[in-house]
Amino acid sequence: MGKVFAQQLAERGFDLLLVARDAERLGALADQLALEYGVSADAWPADLSRDEGMRGLAELLAKSDRLMVLVNNAGFGTKGLLADRPVSEQATMLELHVMAPMLLTRAVLPGMISRREGVVITVASVASFMTSKGSVNYCATKAYQRVMMESLALELEGTGVRAQALCPGFVHTEFHQRGEMNTSWIPNFLWLDAPRVVRESLDAAFGNGPTVVVPAFQYRFIVGLFRFTPGFIRRAFQRRYGRSRT
Numbered sequence: 048m049g050k051v052f053a054q055q056l057a058e059r060g061f062d063l064l065l066v067a068r069d070a071e072r073l074g075a076l077a078d079q080l081a082l083e084y085g086v087s088a089d090a091w092p093a094d095l096s097r098d099e100g101m102r103g104l105a106e107l108l109a110k111s112d113r114l115m116v117l118v119n120n121a122g123f124g125t126k127g128l129l130a131d132r133p134v135s136e137q138a139t140m141l142e143l144h145v146m147a148p149m150l151l152t153r154a155v156l157p158g159m160i161s162r163r164e165g166v167v168i169t170v171a172s173v174a175s176f177m178t179s180k181g182s183v184n185y186c187a188t189k190a191y192q193r194v195m196m197e198s199l200a201l202e203l204e205g206t207g208v209r210a211q212a213l214c215p216g217f218v219h220t221e222f223h224q225r226g227e228m229n230t231s232w233i234p235n236f237l238w239l240d241a242p243r244v245v246r247e248s249l250d251a252a253f254g255n256g257p258t259v260v261v262p263a264f265q266y267r268f269i270v271g272l273f274r275f276t277p278g279f280i281r282r283a284f285q286r287r288y289g290r291s292r293t
């Protein structure tokens with residue numbers, strides 16, 4: 048989804064700083080976007096789950112006097128029960144999903160507020176509204192991301208700066224393959240394309256949309272259902288949703 052954010056922001060004329068671990072892939076994408084859209088695009092290879100990676104980037108961003116949009120997108124999922132998973136992997140998830148977006152967001156806020164413009168988008172998930180076996184820390188960290196953006200949006204009222212929690216359902220990306228998750232049980236109508244998800248996010252961010260963006264009617268319905276239905280129905284759905292992760 049990060050690639051699609053980069054494409055659509057370039058389409059809107061934004062210069063880009065792209066961050067991920069795979070330097071070669073990142074550099075190729077930066078070159079391609081610069082050529083295709085006539086914007087400036089730089090690659091900044093970094094592991095955002097590591098202290099030096101997130102702090103180095105935060106220092107760079109804090110110095111920028113023209114940063115308009117921060118997209119906290121990097122993330123991953125795991126499969127399996129917490130008791131069976133390596134501690135280091137779960138700790139990495141907390142660093143990447145919690146500490147990195149907090150540090151990066153904190154780094155860009157003073158500049159954005161003083162310029163009275165800017166948007167922070169954090170890619171959370173529909174999972175932020177749920178609890179699920181096989182996704183203990185995924186659900187918990189995504190809930191952190193959503194709540195952080197919701198609370199921040201309140202703090203930013205009247206500053207000209209906006210915060211958004213993007214909460215997609217299942218999106219066609221490399222996410223499930225990387226996490227070795229079984230997706231065969233997921234019905235077609237629950238799959239979304241990344242360009243559509245990103246367009247809803249950016250349209251809301253630049254068009255006075257809501258702080259919490261849940262793309263697609265079917266997911267707004269599911270989230271509504273989760274918030275207002277009794278526990279036994281919720282748990283039945285959660286058992287099903289958790290299947291790919293256990």
Ligand SMILES: NC(=O)c1ccc[n+]([C@@H]2O[C@H](COP(=O)([O-])OP(=O)(O)OC[C@H]3O[C@@H](n4cnc5c(N)ncnc54)[C@H](OP(=O)(O)O)[C@@H]3O)[C@@H](O)[C@H]2O)c1
Pocket residue numbers: 048049050066067068069070093094095096097120121122123124143170171172173214215216217218219220221222223225
């Ligand atoms: N796909 C879905 O169904 C879905 C649904 C809801 C929410 N989300 C969320 O959407 C976000 C994007 O995921 P995706 O679906 O686009 O998955 P993806 O295709 O696997 O992409 C993940 C991206 O994060 C980067 N990344 C991973 N670990 C990193 C690290 N330690 N440091 C820096 N960059 C790192 C990866 O690049 P490198 O490997 O090169 O570092 C890659 O660009 C995640 O936060 C995910 O939780 C996904």
